[in-house]
Amino acid sequence: xxxxxxxxxxxxxxxxxxxxxxxxxxxxxxxxxxxxxxxxxxxxxxxxxxxxxxxxxxxxxxxxxxxxxxxxxxxxxxxxxxxxxxxxxxxxxxxxxxxxxxxxxxxxxxxxxxxxxxxxxxxxxxxxxxxxxxxxxxxxxxxxxxxxxxxxxxxxxxxxxxxxxxxxxxxxxxxxxxxxxxxxxxxxxxxxxxxxxxxxxxxxxxxxxxxxxxxxxxxxxxxxxxxxxxxxxxxxxxxxxxxxxxxxxxxxxxxxxxxxxxxxxxxxxxxxxxxxxxxxxxxxxxxxxxxxxxxxxxxxxxxxxxxxxxxxxxxxxxxxxxxxxxxxxxxxxxxxxxxxxxxxxxxxxxxxxxxxxxxxxxxxxxxxxxxxxxxxxxxxxxxxxxxxxxxxxxxxxxxxxxxxxxxxxxxxxxxxxxxxxxxxxxxxxxxxxxxxxxxxxxxxxxxxxxxxxxxxxxxxxxxxxxxxxxxxxxxxxxxxxxxxxxxxxxxxxxxxxxxx
Amino acid sequence: xxxxxxxxxxxxxxxxxxxxxxxxxxxxxxxxxxxxxxxxxxxxxxxxxxxxxxxxxxxxxxxxxxxxxxxxxxxxxxxxxxxxxxxxxxxxxxxxxxxxxxxxxxxxxxxxxxxxxxxxxxxxxxxxxxxxxxxxxxxxxxxxxxxxxxxxxxxxxxxxxxxxxxxxxxxxxxxxxxxxxxxxxxxxxxxxxxxxxxxxxxxxxxxxxxxxxxxxxxxxxxxxxxxxxxxxxxxxxxxxxxxxxxxxxxxxxxxxxxxxxxxxxxxxxxxxxxxxxxxxxxxxxxxxxxxxxxxxxxxxxxxxxxxxxxxxxxx
Numbered sequence: 001x002x003x004x005x006x007x008x009x010x011x012x013x014x015x016x017x018x019x020x021x022x023x024x025x026x027x028x029x030x031x032x033x034x035x036x037x038x039x040x041x042x043x044x045x046x047x048x049x050x051x052x053x054x055x056x057x058x059x060x061x062x063x064x065x066x067x068x069x070x071x072x073x074x075x076x077x078x079x080x081x082x083x084x085x086x087x088x089x090x091x092x093x094x095x096x097x098x099x100x101x102x103x104x105x106x107x108x109x110x111x112x113x114x115x116x117x118x119x120x121x122x123x124x125x126x127x128x129x130x131x132x133x134x135x136x137x138x139x140x141x142x143x144x145x146x147x148x149x150x151x152x153x154x155x156x157x158x159x160x161x162x163x164x165x166x167x168x169x170x171x172x173x174x175x176x177x178x179x180x181x182x183x184x185x186x187x188x189x190x191x192x193x194x195x196x197x198x199x200x201x202x203x204x205x206x207x208x209x210x211x212x213x214x215x216x217x218x219x220x221x222x223x224x225x226x227x228x229x230x231x232x233x234x235x236x237x238x239x240x241x242x243x244x245x246x247x248x249x250x251x252x253x254x255x256x257x258x259x260x261x262x263x264x265x266x267x268x269x270x271x272x273x274x275x276x277x278x279x280x281x282x283x284x285x286x287x288x289x290x291x292x293x294x295x296x297x298x299x300x301x302x303x304x305x306x307x308x309x310x311x312x313x314x315x316x317x318x319x320x321x322x323x324x325x326x327x328x329x330x331x332x333x334x335x336x337x338x339x340x341x342x343x344x345x346x347x348x349x350x351x352x353x354x355x356x357x358x359x360x361x362x363x364x365x366x367x368x369x370x371x372x373x374x375x376x377x378x379x380x381x382x383x384x385x386x387x388x389x390x391x392x393x394x395x396x397x398x399x400x401x402x403x404x405x406x407x408x409x410x411x412x413x414x415x416x417x418x419x420x421x422x423x424x425x426x427x428x429x430x431x432x433x434x435x436x437x438x439x440x441x442x443x444x445x446x447x448x449x450x451x452x453x454x455x456x457x458x459x460x461x462x463x464x465x466x467x468x469x470x471x472x473x474x475x476x477x478x479x480x481x482x483x484x485x486x487x488x489x490x491x492x493x494x495x496x497x498x499x500x
Numbered sequence: 501x502x503x504x505x506x507x508x509x510x511x512x513x514x515x516x517x518x519x520x521x522x523x524x525x526x527x528x529x530x531x532x533x534x535x536x537x538x539x540x541x542x543x544x545x546x547x548x549x550x551x552x553x554x555x556x557x558x559x560x561x562x563x564x565x566x567x568x569x570x571x572x573x574x575x576x577x578x579x580x581x582x583x584x585x586x587x588x589x590x591x592x593x594x595x596x597x598x599x600x601x602x603x604x605x606x607x608x609x610x611x612x613x614x615x616x617x618x619x620x621x622x623x624x625x626x627x628x629x630x631x632x633x634x635x636x637x638x639x640x641x642x643x644x645x646x647x648x649x650x651x652x653x654x655x656x657x658x659x660x661x662x663x664x665x666x667x668x669x670x671x672x673x674x675x676x677x678x679x680x681x682x683x684x685x686x687x688x689x690x691x692x693x694x695x696x697x698x699x700x701x702x703x704x705x706x707x708x709x710x711x712x713x714x715x716x717x718x719x720x721x722x723x724x725x726x727x728x729x730x731x732x733x734x735x736x737x738x739x740x741x742x743x744x745x746x747x748x749x750x751x752x753x754x755x756x757x758x759x760x761x762x763x764x765x766x767x768x769x770x771x772x773x774x775x776x777x778x779x780x781x782x783x784x785x786x787x788x789x790x791x792x793x794x795x796x797x798x799x800x801x802x803x804x805x806x807x808x809x810x811x812x813x814x815x
Contacts, residue, residue, distance in 0.1 A: 030773060033585035040538075113551060170585040185594050186584055187773060188668060188765030212667065212763060218650055219666065219761055226657040226665040383532035383778050390536050390543050420545050 021207035023498065025491060026220050026232040030187045030213040035170030036155040037107055037114045042402040042489075043213075045152065046233060049490040050192050050209055052175030054154035055082065055101070056146060058405055058486055060254075062315060064146050068096065068156055068176065077141035077440070082134045088199045090158035091180040098128040103159040105136070116153040118413075118420065120145065143442040147406035151488075178204045178493055187213060203494035205482075224249060224475050230498065231476040231483070233491060236356075237303035243475045252474045254485035255314035257403025259307060259410065260360070261466040262286075262349070262396050267425040269392030275339075276347050276373075277395055283462035285335035286347075289371035290364065291327035296468050299359045307469040309455060310401075310410040314487040316444055317407040319452055322459070332371035343372030350394040352382045360467075361398055389423040397423065400470070405488055407451060408439055415458060426463035430454070508802055512795050519791040520573070523784055524566050527775075534558065534778035538582055556582060569784065578788075579781035583774070588785035591770065596789070598668055599766040602682055602689070602759075603751035609690025610697055610747065615733075615740065617694070618701025622709060623728060633698060640695030649688045649761035656684060666763035685762040689755050693747045700743050704736035711735070737808050745801035752797070753790040 031044035036052055039045075055069040071083040088096035105126045108116035122142040127135040138145070148154065161174045173181050178200070179192035190211040194204055212229065214220040217236040223229045225246055235243065235251070243249045264283055265272040276282045292306035306324040311317050336343060347368075351361040358379055365375040380388065389397050403410055413419040416435050417427040434454035438447045458464075472489040482495040535552040536543045543549065553559040557568055572579060578588035621633035657665035663680050671678040708714060709732050717727045756768035767786055774782035 030584075032583050032777075035585065038585065113548075113555060118545070167585075184584075184586070185765055186581075186586065186591050187769045188594075188763070214666070214763055216760055219653070219763065222650065222653045222658055223665050223763075226653070226661065228657070228665050228667065381532070381776070383537045383776060386543065387532045387536045390533075420543065 023206045023209045023231070023493070023496065024229045025209065025211050026214045026223060026229045027211050028213070028220075028234045029215060031190070031211075033170040034173045034181070034184065034190075036152040036157075036173075036175075037111050037116055038170060039152060040115055043233075046489070046491050047190055047192075047211055048152060048155060048175075048177075050179045050211075050493045051173060051177045051181060052155040053088075053177045054151065055149040055156070056154055057492075058147075058150050058488055060484060060486055062405055062487055064150055067150075068154075069149075072146070074442075075135070078138040080136040080138070080145065081129070082136065084132045084134065085199060086132055088176055089197045090156075090161070090176045091174045091195055091197075092158055092161045093197070094158035094160055096156060096158075096176055097131045098134045099131070100156055100159055101134045102126040102128055103162070104156045105153075107157060107162065108153050119148045119151075119153045141440040143439060143447065144406040144408035147404065147409070150405060179209055182208075200494060205495075205497040206493070209493060221475075224477075227477065230480055231474060231491065233472075233474055233489065235473040235475040237300040237471075237473065239475075240301065240303060240473060248478055250476055250478050250480075252476070252483055252485050253303065253471050255305060255312050255487055256470045256472045256489055257312045257314065257405060257410070257487050258401050259310050259312070259403065259466050259469050260398070260400040261310075261464050262364075262398055263389070263394075263424050263464050264396050264462070265392060265394050265424055266461075266463050267427070268423060271392055271395050272425070274347065274395040275341050275345055279339050279341065280461055281335050281339040282341065282345065283465070285332040285339070285371055286368055286373060287462060287465045288328045288332035288335065289368045289373070290325075290465070290467070291367060292324050292467055294327075294367075295360060295363055298363050299356055300468075300470075303473065304468045304470050306467070308466050310414070310464075310466055311407050311451075312403060312469045312487060315405075315407060317448055317451055319448070319455060321452075322455060327367070329370055336372045344369075344374040345372055346374050346376065347395060348376045348378055349396045349398055350378050350380050350385050350388055351398045352385045353379045354382075357398055364398075392423070392425070394423075403469075403488075407447075408435075411435060411451075411454075412439070414464065415454075424463045426461065428457055428461055430457040431461075505799075505802065508799050512792075512799075515795055516788065516791060517570075520570055520784070520788055521566070523787040524569065525562075527780055527783055528562060530775070530778070532778055534582065534780060537778045569781075573788070578785040581774075581779055581782050583777040583779040583782070588781050591782060592785055592789055595765060595767055595770050595786075597670065598764060599752055599768075601671070601678070602686055602755070602764060602766055603748065605682055605686035606689035606693065606751055606755075607744070607748050609686050610693035611744065612694075613690065614694035614697025615701050618698040619705055619728060619733060621698065621702040622705030625706060630702075633702070637695040637698045640691045640698075643691070644757075645688050645692060645755070646757045646761055648691065649685065649758055652684050652688065653761070666761075668764050681762075682764070685755075685758050685764055688761075689751060689758050693751070696747065697740065697743065701736065701740055704739045705732055708732040708736040734808060738805060741801055741804050741808065745797050745804075749794040749797045752793045 027043050027046060029043045031047050032041045033039055036048055053068050055067060056064050057067040059065050068085050068088060069082045070085050073081050075081055084098060090096060105123060108114055108120060109123060122138045122140060122145060124137045124139045129135050156176060158174055162169055178195060178198045180195045182191040182193050184190045192209045194207050198204060214223060217239055220232050221239045221242055224232050240251055243251050265277050296302055296304045296306055305313055308324045309319060309322045349361060351357050361377045365377060368375055388394050401410060412435050413421045415426060415431055417432050431454050434450045438450040441447055472485060476483060479499045481497050481499060484492055535549045535558055538552050539548050557565050580587055581591060617633045621630045624630045653665045656663050663684055668681050669677040714727060714732050717731045753767060756772050759766045759769045767790060771783060771786045
């Protein structure tokens with residue numbers, strides 16, 4: 001019987017010979033639409049990294065490096081000149097040139113339902129100087145623009161094919177990346193194949209790349225161990241030990257750009273009348289009662305980094321002076337007394353219903369109870385929690401942000417008066433002023449100074465308590481070489497190779 | 501009989517219309533504005549929300565939205581997925597063969613284990629084999645699919661390396677690999693249904709074995725095998741067919757957890773993802789197709805009743 005089973009299994013077992021040139025990547029979710037102008041999801045950006053080249057890229061140190069643009073210069077604070085790479089063609093054979101750049105940026109800016117408009121809305125017009133040079137004129141000096149061009153807003157389209165495809169572009173995307181689109185079966189796989197005309201073809205070592213969504217971490221780890229995938233993104237910290245114990249696998253960790261935090265409803269509807277939303281002292285007490293290191297140790301196996309600001313420790317704009325701890329219960333109790341509000345102080349917290357966030361909320365609940373807060377955890381499905389936040393139906397909200405390379409992307413829309421994601425309806429003229437100022441200057445030291453001043457005002461109001469910065473944890477087979485851990489978490493396929 | 505079948509076929513259209521109204525109406529009760537979900541980081545900008553609502557007809561009255569959708573459906577257009585920008589009909593066509601294959605194989609596993617086990621248990625009533633079959637049935641019923649799936653992956657794929665741990669390969673591409681990728685999930689799904697089928701087969705067989713015609717058959721000197729299979733089982737098969745059709749219908753509506761564990765892109769995963777993403781056209785399309793499959797299966801069960809029960813043919 002055993003022999004029969006073994007023979008049957010052998011008959012059915014995967015044939016590995018044909019997969020030698022295929023890289024299989026597990027994603028934590030199924031991406032949304034594969035159109036860089038209309039796409040919204042973090043995971044979609046990972047697929048675009050193989051499919052669509054951008055004007056600029058980021059390196060491991062978060063520096064902006066050339067990709068389709070070979071160089072840039074600021075003619076003045078509002079005029080950016082881009083010099084374009086020569087000899088680049090799109091997957092359909094169309095030539096990449098200044099006209100394509102103008103077309104692509106204008107598509108990002110004008111297409112109905114474009115999600116890139118707010119990222120590069122500062123662009124007033126795009127002018128063609130010659131076929132290899134573009135002049136971008138801005139409405140106002142905007143230093144985060146270059147960083148935006150390292151992401152989806154910097155992805156370029158072939159004008160004719162894109163025009164022809166119209167709104168259906170996302171069904172068969174055509175770009176100029178190292179791999180071209182083959183097929184997509186929703187919730188199952190996205191298949192790309194090597195683009196022979198790629199300008200940097202020598203850096204590409206696979207014939208095919210298959211992205212497979214695997215939302216469950218146990219399933220993902222089992223697949224990695226069984227060898228049916230070569231690389232997995234966003235491995236859970238609690239799975240790291242299992243993977244490290246397997247000699248056939250490797251773990252690469254690098255600081256990520258995002259954060260996790262607690263947003264307080266300061267002025268968004270009736271729910272903002274809760275004592276904690278009306279008292280900065282109570283919010284400061286709440287923060288003092290938290291032990292960030294213990295939170296990270298208990299829920300994320302100590303892998304994430306305690307952080308009290310929106311900026312990742314990987315960024316040059318990270319300010320080490322902002323303390324992440326230690327917990328100061330005596331101060332927390334003193335602040336509560338100072339507020340004059342009798343304990344226990346009831347606080348309700350909306351928490352998206354995922355196991356790690358639920359656990360995180362429970363640990364927070366235990367910590368703040370000692371300072372006199374009675375935290376009620378309101379577990380709520382993710383989409384519903386977003387709506388509740390937008391409508392002001394929350395007192396506090398435990399939520400994270402995937403993060404952007406430029407600090408502006410982690411701050412402006414959350415902290416600026418009227419910002420798109422300012423669910424707290426927070427408004428402080430000093431904070432607004434500093435955020436606006438930081439947008440207009442490009443010198444790193446000057447921008448840091450503006451942000452430092454912003455943090456001073458922000459931390460006095462405490463509209464959002466930052467808890468930690470996640471870490472990008474990638475698990476891959478030991479045979480894989482050339483993986484570059486860039487803080488944006490994207491999987492760059494150039495340079496990756498599978499050994500025997 | 502013909503008029504009975506005719507009536508059942510005529511009921512299909514109003515049933516599906518009712519389902520379409522129900523699914524459209526019920527999803528309106530879901531919290532979470534699809535425009536807010538779709539707007540993502542732009543959700544604070546009222547202009548973006550208004551633009552999305554206008555484009556997706558979310559700013560019209562509910563009856564108008566329904567009529568717009570059902571009008572398109574009647575012309576064969578199930579709409580576009582709001583989340584991934586693909587036609588819903590294309591998504592369904594990608595997933596239907598997967599669900600049919602997985603559901604079909606699971607059903608074969610369930611029948612192959614459940615019916616013989618039920619017959620054996622009934623024949624050996626209160627004997628050793630009855631207890632064995634009951635124990636297996638109880639284990640099958642009480643083992644969560646999710647857990648069994650992960651255990652099988654760890655044992656068969658990770659430790660023994662015999663089968664791929666997940667994914668789906670269409671049989672047209674490579675039938676061996678297709679079988680290899682679906683055999684474990686089909687077993688996991690079929691196992692639970694086998695237990696239910698076993699218990700129903702056992703009780704139906706116990707009734708049949710006590711009936712006069714079985715005693716008569718034995719008195720006529722027929723062999724025990726022939727008595728059990730041709731006389732008792734055939735008469736006991738009515739409830740088994742009813743239950744089988746219902747269970748097959750359930751299988752075809754997708755098996756969320758099993759599909760999740762084995763990364764099988766079937767209806768279950770499609771509908772759960774669509775609900776979480778508030779992708780209404782996909783939810784509506786998949787539910788409508790599933791309801792259609794259910795109705796057709798019930799019709800087939802009706803036809804099968806006639807095959808196994810000649811008394812119905814005169815009606």
